[in-house]
Amino acid sequence: MNERKALEADELGIVDALVQLSFLIQHVLGRVASSYELTVVHLRLLGILRDREPAMLELARYMNLDKSSVSGLVDRAERRGLARRVTTSADGRVVRVTLTPDGRRLATVASEEIGRQVNAVVESLPEAGRTQLAGLVRQILFADAARHGVDLLARVVGKDE
Amino acid sequence: MNERKALEADELGIVDALVQLSFLIQHVLGRVASSYELTVVHLRLLGILRDREPAMLELARYMNLDKSSVSGLVDRAERRGLARRVTTSADGRVVRVTLTPDGRRLATVASEEIGRQVNAVVESLPEAGRTQLAGLVRQILFADAARHGVDLLARVVGKDE
DNA sequence: TATTGTTATACTCTATAACTATA
DNA sequence: TATAGTTATAGAGTATAACAATA
Numbered sequence: 001m002n003e004r005k006a007l008e009a010d011e012l013g014i015v016d017a018l019v020q021l022s023f024l025i026q027h028v029l030g031r032v033a034s035s036y037e038l039t040v041v042h043l044r045l046l047g048i049l050r051d052r053e054p055a056m057l058e059l060a061r062y063m064n065l066d067k068s069s070v071s072g073l074v075d076r077a078e079r080r081g082l083a084r085r086v087t088t089s090a091d092g093r094v095v096r097v098t099l100t101p102d103g104r105r106l107a108t109v110a111s112e113e114i115g116r117q118v119n120a121v122v123e124s125l126p127e128a129g130r131t132q133l134a135g136l137v138r139q140i141l142f143a144d145a146a147r148h149g150v151d152l153l154a155r156v157v158g159k160d161e
Numbered sequence: 162m163n164e165r166k167a168l169e170a171d172e173l174g175i176v177d178a179l180v181q182l183s184f185l186i187q188h189v190l191g192r193v194a195s196s197y198e199l200t201v202v203h204l205r206l207l208g209i210l211r212d213r214e215p216a217m218l219e220l221a222r223y224m225n226l227d228k229s230s231v232s233g234l235v236d237r238a239e240r241r242g243l244a245r246r247v248t249t250s251a252d253g254r255v256v257r258v259t260l261t262p263d264g265r266r267l268a269t270v271a272s273e274e275i276g277r278q279v280n281a282v283v284e285s286l287p288e289a290g291r292t293q294l295a296g297l298v299r300q301i302l303f304a305d306a307a308r309h310g311v312d313l314l315a316r317v318v319g320k321d322e
Numbered sequence: 323t324a325t326t327g328t329t330a331t332a333c334t335c336t337a338t339a340a341c342t343a344t345a
Numbered sequence: 346t347a348t349a350g351t352t353a354t355a356g357a358g359t360a361t362a363a364c365a366a367t368a
Contacts, residue, residue, distance in 0.1 A: 012295075012299050012302070013295065014279075014280075014283060014291055014294060014295035014298075015275065015276045015279040015280060017295050017298040017299050017302060018182075018186055018279055018282075018283070018298060019186060019190065019275070019279065020302055021179075021182075021183070021186075021298050021301065021302060022182065022183040022184075022185075022186035022187050022190075023205075024183075024301075024302065024305060025179055025180060025182075025183035026183050026187060027225060029180065029183075044184070064188055114176065114180070115176045118175075118176040118179055118180065119175075119176060121179075121301060121305060122175060122179070122301055123304075124300060124301060124304030124305075125297060125300060125301065129297055129300070130175055132293060132297060133175060133294070133297045133298075134173075134174065134175035134178050136286060136290055136293060136294045136297070137175070137178040137179060137182050137294075138173050138178050139285060139286060139290070140182065140185075140282060140283055140285060140286065141173070141178060141181055141182060141185065142285075143284075143285030144185060144282060144285075
């Protein structure tokens, strides 16, 4: 049972491959984030807010976090001058979150850097492979979004204008 | 400006696709982990220890963590009875980490569950698409491993014997 | 009463710096 | 001195539960 041989290249199954890829991408995100003195979560928040001005609960649902976690997250983003709370709604309970100009600027440059570094990761693939990969991943993401009724299309890290 | 592909207005480019996929996979891992009252990091630790008995520093390098972070991580794993420190080396400074029987059992069932749930995520692809995807991702991972001189081949979440 | 959001609390995770023990 | 590891400390991130304000 424990006589495992070393894994050969073609023995890395799709499950392990995807899990390891997710760690690799998260590591890239972490590196970019810390180069701007941010965390991955804040980077993600900035990306989301580029296209939206969500209420706290919407943000929580979108990020799969508890509302109290989002409270703290937005607290820290406000403290750094990256986002702010606004209360424009007719419903006095609702608080929306929006980027400050500084936050928007940072979101833009960070997303460019992410673009460069993630592209560097897939550079080992030929152009055709990258196109194939993008298509396959998109299919997975859209199927998952459909399953969960989530609005996937908002970019997360953004693309250049 | 990057002269990489010009992104269409409403398209999810490869960068965003990979980033979102990484969040999706991490979310699956988090769900599985918490179903066993674990965290993703501990799940990852268990997966790594299935095939290895690394020294603390080796573990730190492998997981991209500081040695002090690994100290705390292993502390918590020991407290839960999942792993333990052993000192078998001739070098009295070296501490190796190994799974307990409980830890090994948990690693096995958790990796099976991860297999099921990650497979569910890629179920929207036809068999041929999954094969293609696995090949492309493997290529990325091996290129990255070669770049960084890391031993990629140890599985991270494992597969069944 | 139900919903939206915040606060209090407790834990994990992480890094930096200072420390101990062995080489 | 150099290396392997731990400890002290501080901060981010997270969830649960209790709370306040509005609907």
